[in-house]
Amino acid sequence: MATKRQQTMAKLTRERNVKEKRERKLEKKRARKLAAAEGGEPMVEVDEFGMPLAVSDEPLATSTDD
Secondary structure, X not given: OOXXXXXXXXXXXXXXXXXXXXXXXXXXXHHHHHHHHHOOOOOOOEOOOOOEOOOOOOOOOOOOOO
């Protein structure tokens, strides 16, 4: 009879991170769908840590030294 090997903490952490990412993705999808149904503004884009990304209407300044 084979013995069951205990999972490493690294594997458990990876699995938890994947699950949390899927949950965040599903929540974002639901919120976008709800906003579209209400005719509201789209959600603010967020990074992988849930922090809003800075969006500016101004184009990036480029310098041309000719």
